[in-house]
Amino acid sequence: MDEGTGHHRITLFAELLLPVPIPRLYTYRVPFEMNDRVMKGQRAIVQFGDRKIITGVIMNLHEQPPKGHEAKYLLELLDELPVVTDVQVKLYEWIRDYYMCTLGEVLNAGLPSGLKLGSESRVQLHPAFDLEESTQPFSDKELILLKNLEHDSLDYSGVSKLLGVRHPYSILKSLVAKEAVILYEEIREKYKPRTEARVRLAATHTSHEALESLFETLSSKPKQEEILLRYLQSVSVLADPESNHHGMSKKLLLEPDLSESSLNTLVKHGVLELFHTIVSRFGDTPADSGYVVQLSEAQQVATHNIVEQFQTKPALLFHGVTGSGKTEIYIHLIKQALEGGSQVLYLLPEIALTTQIVQRLKKVFGISMGVYHSRFSDNERVEIWRGVLNGTLKFIIGVRSSIFLPFDNLGLVIVDEEHDASYKQQEPAPRYNARDVALVLGQLHFAKVILGSATPSLESFFQAKQGKYGYIALSQRYGEAQMPQIVLADMHEARIKKTINGEFSQVLLRHIAEALDRKEQVIVFQNRRGYSPMVNCEDCGWVPKCINCAVSLTYHQYRHAMICHYCGYRETLPEKCPSCSSTRLKTVGYGTEKLEEELALKFPDAIVQRMDLDTTRNKTAYELIIDRFEKGETNILVGTQMVTKGLDFDSVSLVGIFNADRMIHFPDFRSYERAFQLITQVSGRAGRRSTPGKVVIQTSSVEHPLLQMVLHHDEAAFYGSQLEDRRAHGYPPFSRLIEITIKHSDKSVCRNAAQELFDRIKQSVTTVRVMGPGEPMIARVRNQYLMNILIKIPRSGVPLDELKNHLQQIISIVSQSKTYKNLRIIPDVDPV
Numbered sequence: 001m002d003e004g005t006g007h008h009r010i011t012l013f014a015e016l017l018l019p020v021p022i023p024r025l026y027t028y029r030v031p032f033e034m035n036d037r038v039m040k041g042q043r044a045i046v047q048f049g050d051r052k053i054i055t056g057v058i059m060n061l062h063e064q065p066p067k068g069h070e071a072k073y074l075l076e077l078l079d080e081l082p083v084v085t086d087v088q089v090k091l092y093e094w095i096r097d098y099y100m101c102t103l104g105e106v107l108n109a110g111l112p113s114g115l116k117l118g119s120e121s122r123v124q125l126h127p128a129f130d131l132e133e134s135t136q137p138f139s140d141k142e143l144i145l146l147k148n149l150e151h152d153s154l155d156y157s158g159v160s161k162l163l164g165v166r167h168p169y170s171i172l173k174s175l176v177a178k179e180a181v182i183l184y185e186e187i188r189e190k191y192k193p194r195t196e197a198r199v200r201l202a203a204t205h206t207s208h209e210a211l212e213s214l215f216e217t218l219s220s221k222p223k224q225e226e227i228l229l230r231y232l233q234s235v236s237v238l239a240d241p242e243s244n245h246h247g248m249s250k251k252l253l254l255e256p257d258l259s260e261s262s263l264n265t266l267v268k269h270g271v272l273e274l275f276h277t278i279v280s281r282f283g284d285t286p287a288d289s290g291y292v293v294q295l296s297e298a299q300q301v302a303t304h305n306i307v308e309q310f311q312t313k314p315a316l317l318f319h320g321v322t323g324s325g326k327t328e329i330y331i332h333l334i335k336q337a338l339e340g341g342s343q344v345l346y347l348l349p350e351i352a353l354t355t356q357i358v359q360r361l362k363k364v365f366g367i368s369m370g371v372y373h374s375r376f377s378d379n380e381r382v383e384i385w386r387g388v389l390n391g392t393l394k395f396i397i398g399v400r401s402s403i404f405l406p407f408d409n410l411g412l413v414i415v416d417e418e419h420d421a422s423y424k425q426q427e428p429a430p431r432y433n434a435r436d437v438a439l440v441l442g443q444l445h446f447a448k449v450i451l452g453s454a455t456p457s458l459e460s461f462f463q464a465k466q467g468k469y470g471y472i473a474l475s476q477r478y479g480e481a482q483m484p485q486i487v488l489a490d491m492h493e494a495r496i497k498k499t500i501n502g503e504f505s506q507v508l509l510r511h512i513a514e515a516l517d518r519k520e521q522v523i524v525f526q527n528r529r530g531y532s533p534m535v536n537c538e539d540c541g542w543v544p545k546c547i548n549c550a551v552s553l554t555y556h557q558y559r560h561a562m563i564c565h566y567c568g569y570r571e572t573l574p575e576k577c578p579s580c581s582s583t584r585l586k587t588v589g590y591g592t593e594k595l596e597e598e599l600a601l602k603f604p605d606a607i608v609q610r611m612d613l614d615t616t617r618n619k620t621a622y623e624l625i626i627d628r629f630e631k632g633e634t635n636i637l638v639g640t641q642m643v644t645k646g647l648d649f650d651s652v653s654l655v656g657i658f659n660a661d662r663m664i665h666f667p668d669f670r671s672y673e674r675a676f677q678l679i680t681q682v683s684g685r686a687g688r689r690s691t692p693g694k695v696v697i698q699t700s701s702v703e704h705p706l707l708q709m710v711l712h713h714d715e716a717a718f719y720g721s722q723l724e725d726r727r728a729h730g731y732p733p734f735s736r737l738i739e740i741t742i743k744h745s746d747k748s749v750c751r752n753a754a755q756e757l758f759d760r761i762k763q764s765v766t767t768v769r770v771m772g773p774g775e776p777m778i779a780r781v782r783n784q785y786l787m788n789i790l791i792k793i794p795r796s797g798v799p800l801d802e803l804k805n806h807l808q809q810i811i812s813i814v815s816q817s818k819t820y821k822n823l824r825i826i827p828d829v830d831p832v
């Protein structure tokens with residue numbers, strides 16, 4: 001509103017983007033009193049439908065009233081300044097167009113729910129808030145609410161009822177601003193940050209004179225004097241008054257031998273103050289200014305190459321073997337970018353984002369680094385969002401959704417482990433791949449992008465070979481470390497010769513025993529969780545299946561149940577076969593649970609620990625398992641692909657791959673690539689630093705070309721042969737894919753709709769190959785029947801935007817057809 005205040009009475013309309021899956025903006029009228037404050041990019045609360053209150057983002061302001069209906073008023077502006085930047089809007093629009101979804105869906109994925117106040121929000125007291133201690137003024141209504149929140153959290157309508165106010169958003173907004181309450185969505189875990197009791201010197205005692213007289217008073221109270229002395233030794237109150245404001249941890253001050261009651265007396269007399277702060281899960285360590293990145297010669301050469309290639313290419317693939325020390329190079333480049341004044345984003349797959357790497361980076365970058373993790377609460381995510389917006393956080397390390405943060409000046413984007421499938425969001429829309437979005441984000445900011453991996457995706461590898469990306473290879477491990485030695489354990493032969501022990505080969509057992517004897521650690525990888533993937537009647541062959549999905553149930557011994565991994569349905573294991581009443585029901589195959597049990601039996605002196613989805617549901621469990629293993633308290637770690645990702649242990653000398661066959665023979669055009677990546681990544685955990693490593697792979701197909709390439713560390717052969725295969729069959733990177741899934745609770749409706757969709761696409765789009773319609777491998781999930789159509793698009797010559805628009809039209813014709821009620825059609829662009 002730069003025209004000034006003279007134009008107060010202009011009637012303004014705001015076009016709002018709402019987090020709903022409807023492809024349009026909504027027009028609301030701006031109340032006159034907001035004319036001076038309203039801005040593009042701010043959040044506003046509006047009524048949507050009859051009763052619902054939701055938060056949207058203002059995309060446009062103008063003076064044209066909507067046609068045909070009266071616009072509702074904006075209820076409240078939530079921000080003084082925009083929280084969504086222009087660059088972000090451009091990125092949102094790109095995602096909408098490329099991934100065939102709505103802008104509302106993008107907003108929903110992008111904006112942390114803590115920024116989306118609405119009828120679904122819940123309110124709780126801010127964990128660091130104490131009404132007694134607070135010096136803020138509160139209105140009567142605010143006080144009533146705060147008192148009530150001391151017992152329990154409330155939802156929006158609860159607040160409304162309690163206060164007798166129809167729309168309590170302005171009260172909530174004011175309390176959020178005073179840091180008295182926080183908002184969250186119920187589906188998420190309630191925010192329970194760790195708080196720490198801290199102590200500081202009361203402001204009246206911080207001068208030289210005041211301190212002197214204080215010591216005189218305390219001279220007859222040695223215990224209190226000692227506490228004060230220790231505080232002054234730890235915190236330089238006089239030299240650095242700011243540090244007194246942060247104080248020190250109460251626990252640390254009293255440890256090991258000072259008296260708490262003396263401390264309390266000092267607090268009571270107003271000498272010391274006690275207060276609480278929220279402790280970051282990674283500690284609020286300031287940067288260690290003495291930290292120097294020591295690059296080896298190979299690393300220096302690689303760094304130099306990266307900088308040089310960035311002169312001509314905005315993006316490059318950094319192909320460095322496991323253990324080659326990519327992180328040091330990243331640190332070096334991040335430092336440079338930050339010193340040049342730009343922001344940096346470092347993306348990691350979900351599970352690799354552990355304390356290991358974060359703590360390492362914290363040491364270098366201190367509090368200017370923010371961590372954006374999906375396991376964090378809404379409130380923590382909002383803090384990161386605001387930190388990026390107000391410039392206190394220049395460097396973000398985060399999972400895929402951090403591409404949505406409000407950057408305005410990115411200089412460097414790193415996508416580490418770029419091959420990882422968890423960069424792709426599967427459900428719900430937008431089904432984006434953060435690696436690919438990161439490349440677009442880089443373009444929008446004119447930033448440099450590094451895609452890093454020890455096992456690049458074929459897509460990225462191909463782009464690099466074509467010269468579209470730069471390419472840097474680092475094929476030496478850091479320091480003395482050697483590549484691990486690979487041993488193939490022939491399970492086929494072992495079965496014939498009857499040397500097999502359960503599903504263990506003698507080779508694997510012997511190597512484990514030897515490693516344990518040498519006090520070295522072992523990782524055993526099996527990509528199936530649960531006890532056994534199947535239960536089977538030995539007499540009639542009956543197999544228990546999920547009642548909602550077309551899959552067999554996995555037996556989980558620990559939870560005494562057979563569980564569906566697709567929908568969570570569970571049953572207890574029956575005592576007799578429901579089909580023939582036989583009692584000879586047996587579990588078939590090894591999941592991680594059974595593997596853990598058997599290893600503990602075979603190596604009774606070893607401590608065995610399991611790491612999979614089931615043992616890491618709790619927030620801290622994952623870190624605890626890693627921590628115990630790091631400290632050497634665990635001898636054998638059994639796990640799913642979680643153990644393959646980004647972990648760095650010093651004394652692991654052996655990695656066992658329990659069953660390589662299932663990975664290799666999985667019916668998908670990417671299965672070789674996946675298997676190669678998984679095997680190479682998990683092998684990379686063996687023998688880093690000084691210990692030479694060994695990898696034992698159990699397989700019935702020792703002659704399989706893929707395993708032969710793994711055996712000889714022949715990456716070139718792998719990438720060469722795979723690219724040839726993909727070219728021959730017209731799969732990515734030689735084509736683009738769009739997979740369309742049709743879902744319906746009735747099998748024939750699902751089939752008919754899929755057929756109609758297929759026919760319509762086939763008739764009107766001739767530039768692409770349309771395949772299907774066919775059943776996916778799991779043809780029913782959660783009582784919905786599924787059909788797939790696959791579209792193969794040539795890499796050049798087909799205008800993508802046009803094609804996608806056209807597909808969208810066909811999809812909406814079929815999905816809105818009266819013949820098929822409740823039909824869902826889901827396009828997935830670049831499925832993985």
Ligand SMILES: [Zn+2]
Binds near residue numbers: 537541
């Ligand atoms: Zn039976």
Ligand SMILES: [Zn+2]
Binds near residue numbers: 546564
């Ligand atoms: Zn199921």
